[in-house]
Amino acid sequence: MAQLNSLIGSILRDVIRAQHEANLYSRSLREAYGTRGEGGDFRVPGALLGELELDLQYAIRNADVPHEESETDYPALRRFFGQLAEQLARTALTSVATTTSSADAEDPQGLSLLLSQEQDLERGFGPFLRRKIGEKLDGQAAALVKADGSLDTDLLIECVMQAIDAHLLQNPDLEQLFGQRDGESRLRQTARSNLVTMMTVLTAKRVKDYNFLRRKVFSTQEIIITADELKKVPPEAVQSLHIRISPHGYLPDEPITDPENPE
Numbered sequence: 001m002a003q004l005n006s007l008i009g010s011i012l013r014d015v016i017r018a019q020h021e022a023n024l025y026s027r028s029l030r031e032a033y034g035t036r037g038e039g040g041d042f043r044v045p046g047a048l049l050g051e052l053e054l055d056l057q058y059a060i061r062n063a064d065v066p067h068e069e070s071e072t073d074y075p076a077l078r079r080f081f082g083q084l085a086e087q088l089a090r091t092a093l094t095s096v097a098t099t100t101s102s103a104d105a106e107d108p109q110g111l112s113l114l115l116s117q118e119q120d121l122e123r124g125f126g127p128f129l130r131r132k133i134g135e136k137l138d139g140q141a142a143a144l145v146k147a148d149g150s151l152d153t154d155l156l157i158e159c160v161m162q163a164i165d166a167h168l169l170q171n172p173d174l175e176q177l178f179g180q181r182d183g184e185s186r187l188r189q190t191a192r193s194n195l196v197t198m199m200t201v202l203t204a205k206r207v208k209d210y211n212f213l214r215r216k217v218f219s220t221q222e223i224i225i226t227a228d229e230l231k232k233v234p235p236e237a238v239q240s241l242h243i244r245i246s247p248h249g250y251l252p253d254e255p256i257t258d259p260e261n262p263e
Helices: 005-035 037-041 074-103 107-115 125-139 151-167 172-178 186-209
Strands: 052-072 213-224 236-245
Touching: 005 052, 005 213, 005 236, 074 125, 074 151, 074 186, 125 151, 151 172, 172 186, 172 213
Parallel strands: none
Antiparallel strands: 052 213, 052 236
């Protein structure tokens, strides 16, 4: 007994997997030829699947079988990352400004930059930091979502701190503020330690009630496909499905758009 959608899906996956395995084998041959002097000039054989046509005969046993699937809600996840990045950028600027001002850092210009930008994330350094945090989170979106739809808080904080380290704590415009150019000043270490604490608390609080697993329930058809079972049903009940497959027709590098926000 099988479900029609699962059967067609498995056929399509197998075709794509076959092309993938052929590509990998061709690549391994290229490496093997290249390491053997005389074979280095050989053209590596390759294969590209063109259009395939299949005919599937089946009979419907049950036309209304409930089926549930789960998938990551990436549009909602990206919106959440945008909101979170703005809050974390503001918090990071406030935290570093507080740490450096309390330490009497000798760089009024750098301190003024932080104090002004923490109040305005619409211009200057504020939106820059917000964008960099957001880009880092978007780039790790698949890894950040656990199987149950919750977020990996530890990895999220790690990604955020990587962005903050690169674009705030190691920012050339703030070298004088931190007192040294070797990147290891005590003030910078203190600022980072305070940031990790604040990011950990804030992030845990923000993500605890979110789940990005989207569940869909729909009806599918339970079908009969084996020859022995098909012999037992009336001939007029046997359906024929013609499938045409073009494995090379999809470009995986095409941009993904949110249907709810196409811009």
